[in-house]
Amino acid sequence: MAKSIARSPLAVPFPALRTVPGVRFAAAAAGIRYRDRTDLVLASFAPGTTVAGVFTRNLCPGAPVDWCRASLAGGVARGLVVNAGNANVFTGQAGRDACAGTAKAAAALLGCAPEAVFLSSTGVIGEVLPFERITAALPAMVPTLSEDGWEAAARGIMTTDTFPKGAVAHARIGGTEVVIQGIAKGSGMIAPDMATMLCFAATNAVLPASVMQALLKRSVDRSFNRTTVDSDTSTSDTVLLFATGQAGNQAPGAADDPALAEFAAALDGLMLDLALQVIRDGEGARKLVRIDVSGGVSDESARRVAMAVANSPLVKTAIAGEDANWGRIVMAVGKSGEPADRDTLSIAVGGTWMARAGTIVPGYDEAPVVAHMRGQEIGIEIDLGLGAGSGHAWTCDLTHGYIDINGSYRS
Amino acid sequence: MAKSIARSPLAVPFPALRTVPGVRFAAAAAGIRYRDRTDLVLASFAPGTTVAGVFTRNLCPGAPVDWCRASLAGGVARGLVVNAGNANVFTGQAGRDACAGTAKAAAALLGCAPEAVFLSSTGVIGEVLPFERITAALPAMVPTLSEDGWEAAARGIMTTDTFPKGAVAHARIGGTEVVIQGIAKGSGMIAPDMATMLCFAATNAVLPASVMQALLKRSVDRSFNRTTVDSDTSTSDTVLLFATGQAGNQAPGAADDPALAEFAAALDGLMLDLALQVIRDGEGARKLVRIDVSGGVSDESARRVAMAVANSPLVKTAIAGEDANWGRIVMAVGKSGEPADRDTLSIAVGGTWMARAGTIVPGYDEAPVVAHMRGQEIGIEIDLGLGAGSGHAWTCDLTHGYIDINGSYRS
Numbered sequence: 001m002a003k004s005i006a007r008s009p010l011a012v013p014f015p016a017l018r019t020v021p022g023v024r025f026a027a028a029a030a031g032i033r034y035r036d037r038t039d040l041v042l043a044s045f046a047p048g049t050t051v052a053g054v055f056t057r058n059l060c061p062g063a064p065v066d067w068c069r070a071s072l073a074g075g076v077a078r079g080l081v082v083n084a085g086n087a088n089v090f091t092g093q094a095g096r097d098a099c100a101g102t103a104k105a106a107a108a109l110l111g112c113a114p115e116a117v118f119l120s121s122t123g124v125i126g127e128v129l130p131f132e133r134i135t136a137a138l139p140a141m142v143p144t145l146s147e148d149g150w151e152a153a154a155r156g157i158m159t160t161d162t163f164p165k166g167a168v169a170h171a172r173i174g175g176t177e178v179v180i181q182g183i184a185k186g187s188g189m190i191a192p193d194m195a196t197m198l199c200f201a202a203t204n205a206v207l208p209a210s211v212m213q214a215l216l217k218r219s220v221d222r223s224f225n226r227t228t229v230d231s232d233t234s235t236s237d238t239v240l241l242f243a244t245g246q247a248g249n250q251a252p253g254a255a256d257d258p259a260l261a262e263f264a265a266a267l268d269g270l271m272l273d274l275a276l277q278v279i280r281d282g283e284g285a286r287k288l289v290r291i292d293v294s295g296g297v298s299d300e301s302a303r304r305v306a307m308a309v310a311n312s313p314l315v316k317t318a319i320a321g322e323d324a325n326w327g328r329i330v331m332a333v334g335k336s337g338e339p340a341d342r343d344t345l346s347i348a349v350g351g352t353w354m355a356r357a358g359t360i361v362p363g364y365d366e367a368p369v370v371a372h373m374r375g376q377e378i379g380i381e382i383d384l385g386l387g388a389g390s391g392h393a394w395t396c397d398l399t400h401g402y403i404d405i406n407g408s409y410r411s
Numbered sequence: 412m413a414k415s416i417a418r419s420p421l422a423v424p425f426p427a428l429r430t431v432p433g434v435r436f437a438a439a440a441a442g443i444r445y446r447d448r449t450d451l452v453l454a455s456f457a458p459g460t461t462v463a464g465v466f467t468r469n470l471c472p473g474a475p476v477d478w479c480r481a482s483l484a485g486g487v488a489r490g491l492v493v494n495a496g497n498a499n500v501f502t503g504q505a506g507r508d509a510c511a512g513t514a515k516a517a518a519a520l521l522g523c524a525p526e527a528v529f530l531s532s533t534g535v536i537g538e539v540l541p542f543e544r545i546t547a548a549l550p551a552m553v554p555t556l557s558e559d560g561w562e563a564a565a566r567g568i569m570t571t572d573t574f575p576k577g578a579v580a581h582a583r584i585g586g587t588e589v590v591i592q593g594i595a596k597g598s599g600m601i602a603p604d605m606a607t608m609l610c611f612a613a614t615n616a617v618l619p620a621s622v623m624q625a626l627l628k629r630s631v632d633r634s635f636n637r638t639t640v641d642s643d644t645s646t647s648d649t650v651l652l653f654a655t656g657q658a659g660n661q662a663p664g665a666a667d668d669p670a671l672a673e674f675a676a677a678l679d680g681l682m683l684d685l686a687l688q689v690i691r692d693g694e695g696a697r698k699l700v701r702i703d704v705s706g707g708v709s710d711e712s713a714r715r716v717a718m719a720v721a722n723s724p725l726v727k728t729a730i731a732g733e734d735a736n737w738g739r740i741v742m743a744v745g746k747s748g749e750p751a752d753r754d755t756l757s758i759a760v761g762g763t764w765m766a767r768a769g770t771i772v773p774g775y776d777e778a779p780v781v782a783h784m785r786g787q788e789i790g791i792e793i794d795l796g797l798g799a800g801s802g803h804a805w806t807c808d809l810t811h812g813y814i815d816i817n818g819s820y821r822s
Contacts, residue, residue: 090771340471400814406732
């Protein structure tokens, strides 16, 4: 199925990644669902590695999400096992057994406790995960673990993805230079049979788990949680950040430690880079769209309005049709439920204000707007004219490709 | 644009309507936007006619919605003017002037106060309504007002609709037989350039406005407000019910008057009939879908879960693909935000339980499910297994037709 999907026109090249001392990856073809491709990824982390995680808000999460949430309490990580093709979601006791069995096997190979092994599965929902194929493949992967295995891992976790996703950033903590590097997969928040959103990042910084958790949550709120493809939230969404401590920087005491300012900014940039790569691979996506909302009664209200516009099928189909259809934007603002006043509402596309204070701008020149709509990156600005609140969201357009990918049989 | 759309395969024939004493309709081609078709409808109501209305919850409503809300305070109606092709939404002062001018002209012709004239406009958003074309056409329509004008009116209010929509019901109030009859247009809750959802119904019963308002609100909550095509809420949605009082039944004192039980049930049936006709004309619709949710912590919670499933693009594309993809149903239940427990969740399609208590039913026979999915009417049952709350929702599938209709330029 994944093989039949053409590479997204919004795809970006895989970046030249560095290594993160203490982090090694291996990928293998375990034949869980796909043929002739890698579908199993193993990672090992040096002793002393701390971990932070953010997971789906979906109330029917997969067994691996439950496993990670529980393991996160320990705050330490030594291993990660990710499979593609089967999400191990809605599989009852069999799903829990698959998690325990996989973690136990990996722990034995890595010489750690099962609770130090983190798990992610993506793919079809409701089918029992044949985890024996995973435990059978793991032993041969251990000797192949490599600090250069990041791109192989990025490819091994792909499902409906049409290109592998990675990013690298640098920062100084105190006087110490550290690296942050991550990979991601998925098509945004949507949860088709064969996809979900995963992100695994690591740094060589010394970071207490509690500090890293606060930083990661804020970064995810500013990146992945501001993106949407079609408003459907996966049961498996997982973002994990590992810190090996190999850089030997002085341990920060709290997330707001001034010494962490540069690292936090770099982490924000990394997460946003990966989140936008996911949107660029949104199913059927032809255009990347950013919605900026100002004049809201609060930042949160403005963000909700931006997400309402980003989630509107009518706005997204209009963008697919290269139609600067601000009437649909008005509709989406109004349906958001957030404070909005038709008569103070202004809308711009590509920097051209088409409507101001509740009515069309008399004789505005549509030419630059039409030209902007033909591009691959679309900008929409909305001024609610009520207050000082601002927010934004990213999405993609809604095309026939989305129907093609999601309207077909699983088999 | 509308002409290019093929008739919905879910279309139903226009029923044989009766007349409602005291209600007369006329339709004309005013050339507001369309050519070679009627696009303007005028209705007159006998003196003493009461009125009730329910309108869009969109916070950026059209000027006609504001006009109707204000006029509703009077509780009396003598006229109705509806145009297709221009929604008079987001048109600022010009929109308010168009409403006042249209109502004034109709009032002069019908011999009533402008506030007794109700207005609805559907079509493109953000373009000033050329209401002079309406006021110019109205005088010639008055002599053609007819109690048999219902079907002509149903056709005159169509936009992207592929078939006219009407329904008739009967009931006794006390010993008096009364008729309730209505027409509707639209493609559900969605708000494309050229469509929205409107419903106009009338009865010859004697009904105080306040009593009728309570009955209508409950009926709409049980019908139109349980349907969705794509979660986008129109800025013009309007349901109006007129009572001419010609039947001479004894005036009921309150909505819960036992004498109104049969009428209330008939009204519910009429509104549901019309609401489902709208969903049957949902843009690109190929299948009509009903989602029944039981076992919720409350009826409202169950209803919200049903709407979350009905609004899920992934569930709707799966149905379009005739794929009984219950994994996506699990996802939609989980993303609803309502209390749900993966391990007590059961799902059936077409009466076949595929998943029970959080896992797939061992070796369930997919054959009857596959056969059911090939049909035009799809039934999904969800048992949350938490409480006694139940609720339901109706929707249609999401197909290439939706993209075709909404992804094209306005012009």
